Amino acid sequence: MTPPQSPPLPTAELHVHIEGTLEPELAFALAGRNRTPLRHADLDELRRAYAFADLQSFLHLYYELTAVLQTPQDFTDLAEAYLVRAAAQGVRHAEVFVDPQAHTGRGVPLEVVFEGLGAAFATAEQRHGLSASLIVCFLRDRDPAEAEALVPRLRPYRDLVIGVGLDSAEVGHPPELFERAYALAADEGLHRVAHAGEEGPPAYVWSALDILGVERVDHGIRSLEDPALVARLRDQQVPLTVCPLSNVALRCVPDLAAHPLRRMLDAGLLATVNSDDPAYFGGYLHDNTESVAGALGLHAGERRRLAENSFRASFLPAADKERHLAAVAAAAP
Ligand code: HPA
Numbered sequence: 001m002t003p004p005q006s007p008p009l010p011t012a013e014l015h016v017h018i019e020g021t022l023e024p025e026l027a028f029a030l031a032g033r034n035r036t037p038l039r040h041a042d043l044d045e046l047r048r049a050y051a052f053a054d055l056q057s058f059l060h061l062y063y064e065l066t067a068v069l070q071t072p073q074d075f076t077d078l079a080e081a082y083l084v085r086a087a088a089q090g091v092r093h094a095e096v097f098v099d100p101q102a103h104t105g106r107g108v109p110l111e112v113v114f115e116g117l118g119a120a121f122a123t124a125e126q127r128h129g130l131s132a133s134l135i136v137c138f139l140r141d142r143d144p145a146e147a148e149a150l151v152p153r154l155r156p157y158r159d160l161v162i163g164v165g166l167d168s169a170e171v172g173h174p175p176e177l178f179e180r181a182y183a184l185a186a187d188e189g190l191h192r193v194a195h196a197g198e199e200g201p202p203a204y205v206w207s208a209l210d211i212l213g214v215e216r217v218d219h220g221i222r223s224l225e226d227p228a229l230v231a232r233l234r235d236q237q238v239p240l241t242v243c244p245l246s247n248v249a250l251r252c253v254p255d256l257a258a259h260p261l262r263r264m265l266d267a268g269l270l271a272t273v274n275s276d277d278p279a280y281f282g283g284y285l286h287d288n289t290e291s292v293a294g295a296l297g298l299h300a301g302e303r304r305r306l307a308e309n310s311f312r313a314s315f316l317p318a319a320d321k322e323r324h325l326a327a328v329a330a331a332a333p
């Protein structure tokens with residue numbers, strides 16, 4: 001039986017990779033515009049590549065398609081397309097990941113990335129009714145020295161960039177390798193988050209907390225394997241940005257009915273629902289909420305709690321959090 005459709009509640013999106021919002025149609029359009037041909041003959045052939053065995057197999061396609069992004073206008077078009085879709089799904093504030101090394105590493109300057117994304121984000125509130133800022137992710141499967149060198153280069157973009165994160169292939173690349181990069185980021189007054197416990201073990205969540213000093217954990221689903229870690233996350237109300245459709249698409253979880261979100265909420269964790277790479281995993285924010293709520297039988301109070309958690313877990317100033325929480329209360333009395 002299909003679950004009843006509920007309208008989206010006002011929500012903050014805290015875990016979405018801007019490169020992961022590149023829809024196949026836009027990838028083809030940009031490949032044509034920039035004369036950067038794709039390996040795939042047409043859209044149908046490309047779509048058949050969207051079947052993933054694990055994180056690494058997804059990253060392969062993700063980095064391949066990223067190569068169509070060349071000019072500031074490409075990044076503006078990408079961000080604009082995300083903002084339109086996010087607004088339609090109830091997103092009122094977005095803290096969006098970007099992977100600068102995936103662009104600088106193939107010769108696209110940092111300025112192109114930030115100017116292009118910044119142009120769309122600067123007018124997001126006015127045009128789409130949502131605020132948006134960036135969290136720069138370090139690629140954990142590359143030399144940590146690259147991450148350390150990136151931190152001071154973020155200084156000119158502090159209106160746009162509010163924090164740093166850690167993504168890409170997790171297993172074998174533990175957080176502690178980035179201790180120095182995170183210390184530099186902290187000195188710059190940047191917020192700190194990290195992907196941990198998606199495919200990697202609970203030990204990676206501990207070191208993200210204790211060595212990197214992260215304020216939020218991205219994914220963190222494997223934390224449930226370690227009761228002492230669950231107690232720590234609960235007692236300190238460390239936010240976890242959970243991405244249900246991603247976890248199923250990358251086979252971290254067999255299906256939505258087995259998704260750990262129900263157990264996370266029952267354990268008193270500050271969990272939020274997010275879309276991760278929505279163009280690849282079958283849905284944007286409300287699609288994720290609707291699907292997982294249906295599969296786990298989340299009741300109205302739990303859905304409201306997820307929306308409230310998203311603003312509490314955001315890096316918005318207190319007054320903005322209160323304004324958004326009042327909007328959630330008005331939408332879900
Ligand atoms: N996990 C790790 N790295 C990523 C992801 C993800 O889901 N998406 C883009 N980079």
Ligand code: ZN
Nearest residue numbers: 017167195276
């Ligand atoms: Zn992610």
